[in-house]
Amino acid sequence: xxxxxxxxxxxxxxxxxxxxxxxxxNFIPAGVLPGWMAQQRVNLGLDLQGGSYLxxxxxMDTVVRERLESALDSARTALRTADIRYADLAVRDRSVxxxxxxxxxxxxxxxxxxxxxxxxxxxxxxxxxFSSEGGRVRLDFTDAAVADRSARAVEQSIxxxxxxxxETGVNEPVIARQGSNRILVQLPGVTDPDRVKRLLGQxxxxxxxxxxxxxxxxxTPAPAGTQWLPSVDPASRGQQxxxxxxxxxDGASLLDARPGNDQRSGSWVVNFEFDGxxxxxxxxxxxxxxxxxxxxxxxxxxxxxxxxxxxxxxGRGQISGNFTTQGANDLAVLLRxxxxxxxxxxxxxxxxxxxxxxxxxxxxxxxxLVGFVLVVGYMVMSYGLFGVFANVAxxxxxxxxxxxxxxxxxxxxLPGIAGILLTLGMSVDANILINERIRExxxxxxxxxxxxxxxxxxxxxxxxDSNLTTLIKMVLLYAVGTGTIxxxxxxxxxxIITSMFTATVVTRLLMVTWLKxxxxxxxxxxxxxxxxxDDTKIPFMRGKxxxxxxxVLLSLASIGLFFKPGLNYGVDFAGGIVIEVRTEQxxxxxxxxxxxxxxxxxxxxxxxxxxxxxxxxxxxxxxGNEAAxxxxxxAVQDKxxxxxxxxxxxxxxxxxASVSGELFQQGMxxxxxxxxxxxxxxxxxxEWQFGVGAVVTMLLDVTKTIGFFALTGMQFNLTAxxxxxxxxxxxxxxxxxxxxxxxxxxxxxxxMPLGELIDxxxxxxxxxxxxxxxxxxxxTLPLALFGGEALQEFALVLLFGVVLATSSSIFIAAxxxxxLGEHRLRRGTTETTPEVVGxxxxxx
Numbered sequence: 001x002x003x004x005x006x007x008x009x010x011x012x013x014x015x016x017x018x019x020x021x022x023x024x025x026n027f028i029p030a031g032v033l034p035g036w037m038a039q040q041r042v043n044l045g046l047d048l049q050g051g052s053y054l055x056x057x058x059x060m061d062t063v064v065r066e067r068l069e070s071a072l073d074s075a076r077t078a079l080r081t082a083d084i085r086y087a088d089l090a091v092r093d094r095s096v097x098x099x100x101x102x103x104x105x106x107x108x109x110x111x112x113x114x115x116x117x118x119x120x121x122x123x124x125x126x127x128x129x130f131s132s133e134g135g136r137v138r139l140d141f142t143d144a145a146v147a148d149r150s151a152r153a154v155e156q157s158i159x160x161x162x163x164x165x166x167e168t169g170v171n172e173p174v175i176a177r178q179g180s181n182r183i184l185v186q187l188p189g190v191t192d193p194d195r196v197k198r199l200l201g202q203x204x205x206x207x208x209x210x211x212x213x214x215x216x217x218x219x220t221p222a223p224a225g226t227q228w229l230p231s232v233d234p235a236s237r238g239q240q241x242x243x244x245x246x247x248x249x250d251g252a253s254l255l256d257a258r259p260g261n262d263q264r265s266g267s268w269v270v271n272f273e274f275d276g277x278x279x280x281x282x283x284x285x286x287x288x289x290x291x292x293x294x295x296x297x298x299x300x301x302x303x304x305x306x307x308x309x310x311x312x313x314x315g316r317g318q319i320s321g322n323f324t325t326q327g328a329n330d331l332a333v334l335l336r337x338x339x340x341x342x343x344x345x346x347x348x349x350x351x352x353x354x355x356x357x358x359x360x361x362x363x364x365x366x367x368x369l370v371g372f373v374l375v376v377g378y379m380v381m382s383y384g385l386f387g388v389f390a391n392v393a394x395x396x397x398x399x400x401x402x403x404x405x406x407x408x409x410x411x412x413x414l415p416g417i418a419g420i421l422l423t424l425g426m427s428v429d430a431n432i433l434i435n436e437r438i439r440e441x442x443x444x445x446x447x448x449x450x451x452x453x454x455x456x457x458x459x460x461x462x463x464x465d466s467n468l469t470t471l472i473k474m475v476l477l478y479a480v481g482t483g484t485i486x487x488x489x490x491x492x493x494x495x496i497i498t499s500m501f502t503a504t505v506v507t508r509l510l511m512v513t514w515l516k517x518x519x520x521x522x523x524x525x526x527x528x529x530x531x532x533x534d535d536t537k538i539p540f541m542r543g544k545x546x547x548x549x550x551x552v553l554l555s556l557a558s559i560g561l562f563f564k565p566g567l568n569y570g571v572d573f574a575g576g577i578v579i580e581v582r583t584e585q586x587x588x589x590x591x592x593x594x595x596x597x598x599x600x601x602x603x604x605x606x607x608x609x610x611x612x613x614x615x616x617x618x619x620x621x622x623x624g625n626e627a628a629x630x631x632x633x634x635a636v637q638d639k640x641x642x643x644x645x646x647x648x649x650x651x652x653x654x655x656x657a658s659v660s661g662e663l664f665q666q667g668m669x670x671x672x673x674x675x676x677x678x679x680x681x682x683x684x685x686x687e688w689q690f691g692v693g694a695v696v697t698m699l700l701d702v703t704k705t706i707g708f709f710a711l712t713g714m715q716f717n718l719t720a721x722x723x724x725x726x727x728x729x730x731x732x733x734x735x736x737x738x739x740x741x742x743x744x745x746x747x748x749x750x751x752m753p754l755g756e757l758i759d760x761x762x763x764x765x766x767x768x769x770x771x772x773x774x775x776x777x778x779x780t781l782p783l784a785l786f787g788g789e790a791l792q793e794f795a796l797v798l799l800f801g802v803v804l805a806t807s808s809s810i811f812i813a814a815x816x817x818x819x820l821g822e823h824r825l826r827r828g829t830t831e832t833t834p835e836v837v838g839x840x841x842x843x844x
Contacts, residue, residue, distance in 0.1 A: 004509055012509055015501070016396045022403035040406045044188075045413035045487060047352050048361050051188040055348035056161070056200060058181045062342040063153045064094065064146060071096050071128065071139065073245065074116050076225075082112035094146070096128070096139040103135035113139070150181065153341040158183055160340050164199050164333060183344070190351075197349075197630065199330060202299055203340045206251030208285070209295045211305065212242035229295075231302045241302045243295050248285045253278025255315075257335035259328035262320060268328040270319040272335060279315025287311035298331075346629075351652040363787050364417035370782035371421045372398075375428055375775055381529040382771060383435045389510040390431035393502040397427045400498040405491065415488035415722060418783055418791055422726065422798070423495030425779030426470065426733075429772045430503030433459045433466075433737070436768045439525045443534065448515060448523045456508055462740045463504065465685055467496050469736060470729035472681065473674050477725050485718050492726075531770045536763045540810055541755040541818060547811030555700050558707020567710055570717030571618070571655050573664040577629060578653040579617040579636055584646035586612035595643050599635050614650075621654075629654050667721040674725060675699060678732050686739055689824060693816040694735040697808050701731045701801070708800050714793045723794050727801030730776065734769060734809040741765050742817065754822050758814050773806040 004012075025041050046053055068091045075096055079086050084105055089098040100109060110117075110130055116139070117128055127145040131138045158177055165173045165185070174186035190196060212226035218240040222228050225246065231239045257272045274282050286294070286308050296304045296319060304319055323331070376394070379387035401423060405412065438455030446454065471493055478489035515523075571578045589606050592615065596604045601619045609616040617636065622628045633652060640647045675695055683691035705724055709716050741761040749757055762769075780802065783795030 004512060009509065012505060016399070016506065019396060019399035019403040022406050023399045026402060026406060040409055042402065042405045043409060043411045044361075045411045045416070046186060046188060046350070047414045048364075048412065049188055050352050050358075051186065052190045052196070052352075053348075053350040054185040054187070054197070054200070054346055055178065056157075056183040056185060056344040057347045058150075058154050058157050058183070058341075059343045059345060060150050060153070060181055063149055064141065065091075066342075067127070067149060068094065068096060068141060071116060071141075073225075075113060075139065078112045078116065079109065082108065084109055084112055094141040096141075098137055100135040100137060106132045106135070106137065109137055154181055154183070156341050157344065161185065161200060161344070163336075165196070168196060168199065168333070170196075182347075194630070194634075195326075195330070197346060199333060200344055200346070202334055203343050205340070206254070206296065206298045206335060207247045208249040208251075208282070209243045209246065209297055210248060210285075210289060211293045211295055212244050214242070214293075216242055218242075229297060229300060229302050231305070233302065233304050236305070241295055241305055243297065243302065248294075249274070249278060249282050251335065253281070254335055257332045259323075259325070259332045262318070267320065268323040268325055270323070270328050270331050270335070272317055272319065274315040274317075276315075279313075282315060282317070283311060283313040287313070346654075349652065349654040353648065353650040360414050363791070364414065367782040367785075367787040367791070368417065368421050370786060371424055371779045374778040374782070375424050378775055378778055379428060379431070382432075382531075383525055385514075386435050386438070386511065386523075386525050389507055389514070390428065390435065390503075392510060393431065393507040394424065394427055396506055397423070397495070397498050397502040400502065401491070401495045404494045404498065408490075410490055411487055412491075413487040414791060415485065415719060415794070416491045418787065418794060419488045419491030419495065421779055421783060422776070423492060423499070425772075425776035426467075426492075426730075427495065427499035427503065428775040428779075429466065429733070430459075430463045430499055431507060432768055432771045432775065433463055434503065434507065435525060436765075436771070438523060439767075440764070442523050442525060448520050451523055452511060452515060456504070458744075460504060462737055463500070465740060466733040466736045467500060469678060469681060469732040471496050472677050473725050473729045473732075476670050476673050476677065477722060479670075485722050488722050530767070531774060532767045534767070536766055537759075538763060538766075539759055540762050540814065541759050543811065544755075544815035544818060548815050551700050551808065551812045554707070555703040558703045558710070561707045561710035565710060567706070567716040568713050569664075570715035570720070571653050572717040573667070575655050576618060576620045577633060578651070579633065579649065580609060580651035581615050581617065581640060582611075582648050582650055583613045583615065583644055587615045589615075592617075592644070595639060596636065599632075599639060601632055601635075667718060670721060670725060671702065671728075674728055678728070682732070682736070682739075686743060687821075689817055689820040690739045690743070693813050693820060694732055694739065696816055697735060697813040698728055698731045700812060701727060701804050701808050704804055705797065705801060708797065712796075714797065719794050720797065723797040723801070726798060727805060730801065731805035731808065734772070734805050735813045737768060738762060738765055738809050738814065739817070755818055758818055762810055762814060769806060769809060773802055777802050 022040070025039050072089065072091055075098070076089060079089075079098075085101055086098045086109075087101060089096070091097075100106060109132075113130065117130055127141060128139045129142060131140065154177060158175060161183060162173075162175045165175060165187070170187050170190055172188055174184065176184045178184045185200070187196060212223065216223065218228065222242060226242050226244050228240045229243045231237060231241060253274050255273045255275045255278070257270055260269055260271045261267070262269045273279075290308050290310060293305050293307050295302050296306075319331070376391045379390050379394075381387070383390065398420070401420065410416075434455055437459045438451050441451035441454045442448075474489040474493040474496070478486050478493070587608070589608075593604065593606055596606075596617065601622065603619065605616075605618040607616040607618070608614065619632070622632045633654065637649060640649075675698065678698065679691045679695040681691075682694050702724060705727055706716075708714075709720060714720070738761060741764055742758055745752075745757050745761050745764075749760075752760075777799060780795050780798045783791050784799060787795055
């Protein structure tokens, strides 16, 4: 492991240089670097640059209902054309049913409906199936047809949403399908998304209809083939029009739509133009119905019902309705983009103000710089020159991580910044393992070359096991997470992969190069700064019962806290609306509470969030649809603006009940899958006793962490799940190091009592355990101090987890292994005498 050919050295150097090269574009303005250099950059997430995140759901019930209603009209027309008498024609569930007074006409009805039955996906798979019992006929909408129409509706909706967003001029929007019937929309830089939501919330299905019998009084049942529709035309607002259901001209035939001014009145109108077939159809209808009113219907409402004065044969028309400039422009945008096949509902919304994003970037940079300085300083104090080598590798690890994010053009979020900082602590763990191994071999009297060779070779397996356990958890977190949580998982995963290279290859190259040039007799790896003394002989297993009893009692207490007072579920899991505001003066909470109570929004929670001027307002979702939620948000904004001048809205989050329930299930699924994956991996790599001991201890750590959430009242949300999974990863990581030494010693000391052997293993790895914990603590501490309000709770939970995982490795995992492994781990072994070098047992 100490030989590097010139080819390997060049490859390692090239990889490190490319890491620096691909990182540079993120810190140099565009256009400065030469064109031949890579220009990929890390994208900033909405929580860093400001913007809006919308999760839209396509109303599939509407897609099915409209197809059934269309089939109903087609069946009525077909049966009347064939002169077949029928009764009770209606839509029931997913079927069109009717009764034939003459049961002998069933085959005639089937033939009359041939066109309807022949439509769909092909001869073998059609939209409807025909069945009859006596004179009762049933046309069933098949499951395959429903799935096909739903898929097409989502695809069409995504394309139309993209067109509408592009028309508004938003830069680099993200529009993607999520799940079977949802659309994710991210709008960077859009801090007031109301206009965009209005554009996306309208189906914009424009159709042209003739009016029905005008002698029928409003309020009476509509005759067959007609329906009552409300008017939104200011000249006749509140009036009901009897409109024929038959669509004379479909808005899908529109070629263009532009806002303009009426030459006579000067008011804003929308001018539209049909394509060739639409123009001919529009001309025929207007020619045949001169003197009759013609209704222009948009999303089930009559926006205009002019009387046809003369045939309109040019394919051009005009929509008037006392529009404002923006109103005319928005309607033109909707008509140009096309009609949505079904309504879209905003089930999740998150809006971040640009000032909050700037604050987050500033806080993240400060936290990263402070954390980096603390970790670098600690490594130099602990390992001297070898600590410097580790720090050089750590710098290249950061470059490679950012370079990988740049090449992937990944989105960096606030949790992603936390991930980079945590990567510092986790990356140092590998270097600490290597240095402690080398130091241990040096103390045993090995030569400089032998100590370095043995240290790297023996540390490699432990590094691989500990990093793979964390990587498995991050993969699970990415699989079940969403948005910023996925960014956190990607950052940590890339950091782990690059740290394997920098710690085991780059550090080794630096050390070997120095070793071959200087050829010292003894490696200068020891310093006076030691957190744990060498050659400790602490009898940890004497307190095994007390440790287990105390741990179980704390876990039981945590479970009790889970039920009462319970967890403070964040908006991710509980649903509802959260608004973060900043006032000019320190917030007056009693006055704020009294003012917001006048809005009748139900229980309103107020919480200071960081500075005295920052307030978090939280209330439950309001009864009704998404429009009711938006109205509530606007009401709060208007109230704050009028009664507390100077107040700025920094963040708005609205999560529906269905989304919050799914997020909670996904979070719990991630925790469960992580526990199972760890059990399987450790069982495979060690023995089942090791796997059970590690996973049981990890679960005890998780219950205590949940108790910590309940006791402190911190919000339990998706970020909390990320924190718990990170703690689980570090917990298993720490146990793997101890267990790996136990497994190693089992081969060396075959007759040593297991309790004594476990004590020996813990003492031998104590320096590494404490050293890694301190490094991770130092990397996380700046997040709690300088990371801003959004990351403060996340960091505090991680600090708690570091202390918890470190103590549980010694006082919980080791005793469990002792109880499970006694008389089992030594079966079939024979006594051997370990080789002695310098009077100390040496590992071959």
